[in-house]
Amino acid sequence: MTETKTSYRQKWEHWQRNVIAIVRGELSDLFAKVTLEDFDWEAWRVLYDKGYTPAVAVNEAFSKTR
Numbered sequence: 001m002t003e004t005k006t007s008y009r010q011k012w013e014h015w016q017r018n019v020i021a022i023v024r025g026e027l028s029d030l031f032a033k034v035t036l037e038d039f040d041w042e043a044w045r046v047l048y049d050k051g052y053t054p055a056v057a058v059n060e061a062f063s064k065t066r
Helices: 002-026 041-049 054-061
Strands: none
Touching: 002 041, 002 054, 041 054
8 A cells, every 4th residue: 555655646746847847848938947836736636636647737727728
């Protein structure tokens, strides 16, 4: 059970880092220096739990369309 919790936590942390990288890259004119602490991760967790990739979550959160 501990391994599963650790794995889930690691996946969540990896997802968070990817979100930050995407925001820094795609929205650098607004968020170039954004850090982990700048996000309301409780709100983002909903997108993660729905199975959104980091890119889709960023698009959803910032209402971006491709």
